[in-house]
Each structure stands twice: as structure tokens, then as C-alpha cells.
Amino acid sequence: MLIDLKQRGMLDDTLVIWGGEFGRTPTVELPTPGSNQGQPERRDHNSHGFTMWMAGARRKRGTRARGDG
Secondary structure, eight states: OHHHHHHHHGGGGEEEEOOOSEEEEEEOOOOTTTTTSSSOEEEEETTTOOOEEETTTTTOTTTOOOOOO
């Protein structure tokens, strides 16, 4: 979609916002009897962190905002 908007010259005037349901931590879940026993280790979920990005609308590249909690 971003490539299409850019090719049509519409990305400068269109703000695209994408957000994920929750964040991920750099740590892994360890197998727990009865819940994920026998499954491969996976990264933990962080219910206090959300992944979002914006593109277009003449946004400056590489900027980021951090919430205070």
C-alpha cells in the first residue's frame, strides 16, 4: 500500500498509521506444566507495550515517541 501511495504521489498527503495489539519482550517463555509444555520457547508478551508506526504526511524519518507509562 505504501509503495502504491508513493507511486501515485499521494503519500505526502496521507498519514498511514499501523498499530500492533501488544509488545514483545526480548526474553522467552519457559515451558510450564499444563500450559505450554512441549512447545518451543517463544518470546513473552508485554501487555504494557504497543508497537506502532506511521508513514507519509511528510513525517520525518527515524523519529519516535515514548510514553511515560
